[in-house]
Amino acid sequence: MSGRLRLTLASWAATLLAACALLPLVEPPSWLLQAAFLLAVQSGMGAVARRVPLARPLTVAVQALAALVLLTLVFAREHAFAGLVPGPDAFRFFAQLLDQGATDVGRYTIPAPLSEGIRLMLIGGVLVIGLLVDTLAVTFRSAAPAGLPLLALYSVAAGLSDGGADWLWFLLAAAGYLMLLLVEGRDRLSQWGRVFGGTSQGSPGEPGGTRARVRTGRRIGVLAVGIALVAPLGLPTMNGGLLDPAGSGVGPGSGGGGTISAVNPLVSLRDSLNMEEDRQVMSVRSEAENVSDLYLRIVSLDDFDGTTWKPSKRSITTVPDGAFPIPAGLGPDVEREEIGTTISTADWYGQDWLPMPYPPSGVDVRGNWRYEPVGMTLVGDHGQNTRGLTYQVRSLDVRPTAEQLADASAPPAALERDYTELPDSLPAVVSRTARAVTEGATNAYDRAVMLQEYFTLTGGFEYDTDVDVGSDSEAIARFLRDKEGFCVHFSFAMASMARSLDIPARVAVGFAPGTPQSDGTVAVGLRDAHAWPELYFEGMGWTRFEPTPTRGSVPEYTVQETPDSALPDPARPSEAEPSESSAAPSESESCSVQQRLDGCGSEAPLATLPTDGDGPKWYVVPAWVLGGLALLVLPLAPMLWRLRTRSVRLGAHGRSEAGTASHVLAVWDELTDTAWDVGVSPDESLTPRKAAARIVRLGRLDPDAAASVHRVADAVEQVLYAPRSRPTAGLTDDARRVAAGLRSGAGRGTRLRALFLPRSTVRVVWAVSARWAAVRDRVLAPRPTWRRPTWRRPSRQQG
Numbered sequence: 001m002s003g004r005l006r007l008t009l010a011s012w013a014a015t016l017l018a019a020c021a022l023l024p025l026v027e028p029p030s031w032l033l034q035a036a037f038l039l040a041v042q043s044g045m046g047a048v049a050r051r052v053p054l055a056r057p058l059t060v061a062v063q064a065l066a067a068l069v070l071l072t073l074v075f076a077r078e079h080a081f082a083g084l085v086p087g088p089d090a091f092r093f094f095a096q097l098l099d100q101g102a103t104d105v106g107r108y109t110i111p112a113p114l115s116e117g118i119r120l121m122l123i124g125g126v127l128v129i130g131l132l133v134d135t136l137a138v139t140f141r142s143a144a145p146a147g148l149p150l151l152a153l154y155s156v157a158a159g160l161s162d163g164g165a166d167w168l169w170f171l172l173a174a175a176g177y178l179m180l181l182l183v184e185g186r187d188r189l190s191q192w193g194r195v196f197g198g199t200s201q202g203s204p205g206e207p208g209g210t211r212a213r214v215r216t217g218r219r220i221g222v223l224a225v226g227i228a229l230v231a232p233l234g235l236p237t238m239n240g241g242l243l244d245p246a247g248s249g250v251g252p253g254s255g256g257g258g259t260i261s262a263v264n265p266l267v268s269l270r271d272s273l274n275m276e277e278d279r280q281v282m283s284v285r286s287e288a289e290n291v292s293d294l295y296l297r298i299v300s301l302d303d304f305d306g307t308t309w310k311p312s313k314r315s316i317t318t319v320p321d322g323a324f325p326i327p328a329g330l331g332p333d334v335e336r337e338e339i340g341t342t343i344s345t346a347d348w349y350g351q352d353w354l355p356m357p358y359p360p361s362g363v364d365v366r367g368n369w370r371y372e373p374v375g376m377t378l379v380g381d382h383g384q385n386t387r388g389l390t391y392q393v394r395s396l397d398v399r400p401t402a403e404q405l406a407d408a409s410a411p412p413a414a415l416e417r418d419y420t421e422l423p424d425s426l427p428a429v430v431s432r433t434a435r436a437v438t439e440g441a442t443n444a445y446d447r448a449v450m451l452q453e454y455f456t457l458t459g460g461f462e463y464d465t466d467v468d469v470g471s472d473s474e475a476i477a478r479f480l481r482d483k484e485g486f487c488v489h490f491s492f493a494m495a496s497m498a499r500s501l502d503i504p505a506r507v508a509v510g511f512a513p514g515t516p517q518s519d520g521t522v523a524v525g526l527r528d529a530h531a532w533p534e535l536y537f538e539g540m541g542w543t544r545f546e547p548t549p550t551r552g553s554v555p556e557y558t559v560q561e562t563p564d565s566a567l568p569d570p571a572r573p574s575e576a577e578p579s580e581s582s583a584a585p586s587e588s589e590s591c592s593v594q595q596r597l598d599g600c601g602s603e604a605p606l607a608t609l610p611t612d613g614d615g616p617k618w619y620v621v622p623a624w625v626l627g628g629l630a631l632l633v634l635p636l637a638p639m640l641w642r643l644r645t646r647s648v649r650l651g652a653h654g655r656s657e658a659g660t661a662s663h664v665l666a667v668w669d670e671l672t673d674t675a676w677d678v679g680v681s682p683d684e685s686l687t688p689r690k691a692a693a694r695i696v697r698l699g700r701l702d703p704d705a706a707a708s709v710h711r712v713a714d715a716v717e718q719v720l721y722a723p724r725s726r727p728t729a730g731l732t733d734d735a736r737r738v739a740a741g742l743r744s745g746a747g748r749g750t751r752l753r754a755l756f757l758p759r760s761t762v763r764v765v766w767a768v769s770a771r772w773a774a775v776r777d778r779v780l781a782p783r784p785t786w787r788r789p790t791w792r793r794p795s796r797q798q799g
Contacts, residue, residue: 003183004050004138004310010183011137011146012043014176015130018150021157021169022122027111031119035126038070042127046134056139063134067127075120093118129153133180142643143184147177209241278525281349284514284520286341286357288397292553292752294513295525295544296343300375300505300534304499306423307475309492310509316370319378321361327359327376327396329411329541335399340392347388354378354386355510357395359541378631400540400557405445408537410506419504419536422496427477431500444503448535449558451494455547456554459483461490463550468487487531490548504536508544512552599610636759642677646670649733660725667731668716671709673760674739675699678746681759687721688713695738705741708734 016036019756023029024213044065049059075097076090077083086094101117112118136142156172171490179279186454288294301309330336341357356371359376367389368381380386410416422431438447448528455461455513461483476496490508505694509531530552534542649670671690680698683691692713696706710734715728741750 005047006183007138007141007143007180008043008047008134011133012039012130012182013125014146014150015039015133016152017176018129018153018173019126020172021154022126023169024113025157026114026118026122028114031114031122034074035123036640038123039068039127039130040072041070042067042130043134048092050139059139060131060135065133067131071120071124071127074123075116113416114226122673124151125156137180137184141184141646142182142640143646146180146639146641148636150177198430201642206484210268230405249582274471278527279346280523280525281346281511281528282355282514282524283344283517283521284341284524287339288341291516291522292513293397293555294357294522295508295530295532295552296511297349297354297358298355298510299377299379300506300508300542302419304374304421304423304424309495310376314374316372316379319365319369319371322362324359324363324376325373326540328374329536329538329709330359330396330398330416331539334404334540335401337397337399338394339397340394342390342392344390345386345388350385350387351379352385354380356543359398360393360395362392362394364393365389398412398540398543400537400543402445402557405537405540405543405557408445408539409691410442411536411538412791414502415536416502419506420499420502422499425501426496427474429477429480430496434497434500437497438501444501444535445537447501448503451497452545452554452558455490455494456549461485461549463548487548487551491531491533494545494547495535498533498535506542508532508534508536521679567739571652589729635757638758639756641761641764645673650735660727661719664715664719664725664728664731668712668737670693671738673736673758674735674754675742676760677754677758678742678750679759680742688716699742700745701738702742705738708737708741712738 016032016039018680019035023032042063046059046063049062054062067087072086072090075083076086076093079089079093080086088117094685097117097120099117100457101115101121102118104112104115104118105121128148129152133146136146136149137357154169157169159691203426231580258389282296284291284294284296286294297712301311303310307326338361339357341441342354345351345355354363354365356378368384369378370381371378385485437459438450441447441450462485463486467488476489476493479485479493495505496506509591511524511528512530512532514522514528517523525635530548533545533547536542543557544555545558546554651668670690672695675695675698676682678699680695681692686694689710692709695701696709699705701709712731715731718728719725743754
């Protein structure tokens, strides 16, 4: 079996092993078998194209075309010519499937059902990654950079997975990459062999040489994976590693620190509100006298990008043993009372965040939970969730007065800066409407109350869970224009408008007060899922407001004390749908997939605007993946350019008599550039013979390598001065022998710099400068005599 064929099989296997990390995300896993077959056909087309042989760009084009035909045959043959050739109808169908897949990804919990859209995204993604790996590792013979697309594939899966088998998928992906490195060309491994393997165990042509290279490759691979696993444990700035006891938890260590990422933990709120059956989520028993104000808060969203609100990346720590700290901004003069609440969740409701009254002052809960002190929330660790959980929460019933809120002083500068930030993409109509609605207000409290009244009373808004309001930057503007929406739209709009008025604001998501039962408990159902804004007032802290009409309860401190006030009763209960009081939860044996209800599976309400109609497009995920790959590849660009240049110079071209000169000069250029990379800068004023002697002396080459340098120099002089050039055998091997000698005589730092930041890449700058000078000369001809000289590389010394 040829080396290229072995490398093709290795790249195919490495891609499949990395793709195994996607298996926990969907059910059933049958898509992987189909992806394996299609990937094998794509890799086989590449092997045939290289066998012909075709030029490298044509080889990649053949593989890409084969992948497109395969996807058309599997997914869109009814829309293609002869079932194989994709046309406009087929591309439109692909776009529809990808859009459907993006919607399904946002609506389903893990594991998601294998819909056609998700299947296309999975198989198409594996084919794209496989094409990149095959192109880098086989077509361009650079297996090391092929790890980047493999890393991207594994990272997507690892970022979405919440299981405890992440270590297994990592080992599979790492094994595939190491196998790819081991199968890669002999030359690169032989160059490293002297460093890691001590004395040479045989030359490339000797029987022992191959075994030595394999042992060297194993050492390199084990060392690389070992560093990847162990290094994070010793670095305080990294959140653990695969060997960290935290495992798949949300932070490092044993539970004492870490961060929680700005990833939206919530799913479809509108689906919950539109359910025909209001399934009971929790049963609550509280010491509070008035349960109509008993909101159960899950998480606060304080990061606004113009389209949605999400939680910021925050530090997390262990749950305090005793009383929680006093909430930020709450002063001693505000009336408060501590109450106890016992909450029991349904055994089907698996939420990662712990619903609690705000602000909590203590919690007694079993399991692995972590505390986020800024939002005063608890998040599950090591896969912990709320399914079938009973826990007790102590919380403060804070009762500020309207006068205290009106007299509140300015908030701290840092808090005001962070919580009044608005993106430039937010339409101007938002702030313009906020100023118009609050005209005449003298303080932040009056402005906040006027905003609330605008949504609940004076603005003409209607509560409707069936509206189509997109998630682009114009979503809030459309909501203000159409005046129809549900709690997500009302809370997002009021928080954004408050920030435009320099009032610190964020959005809270959780559950509105539920329905009192005959046994003294409160039943909280899916239709009680809710979102509301919280505004900050110095001395009172984060204060709840209720802009959504017919939902929740209006806080008593926002009711105007006038006899003719038209505001609703502050104690009104949630009015989602009339339902009879019941001491038992609704009975539902199963959850229909067609209903697409994440509440059946686990999560809590969505904190993004609905994605129907004009939500995230299908190309958003590929664009982010490509952008991430570009960021990864950019630091490696000098190394990749150098590898490509070396491959071209030492390739099979110019072996005939007609191409002797170009081949010899290309080998000489490669030899001098290799010396330059390790610190022997070129001196083009010297003849080839003297330049060779200089490289031998400064590079401290052994006799074999020195002889190789002089053989190449003699060939260059024969090409430059002899009447007729004659082919010289073995120049490529001489150049590689010199490169190995130069690297073995250099220090570790020099070798690393020569690999990742080779000095000879300055030739790219010279080439660009020369090209720019030529273009400028043509445009500005005749050029002025006083023009500054162009920065260009020196011309080749001919004698």
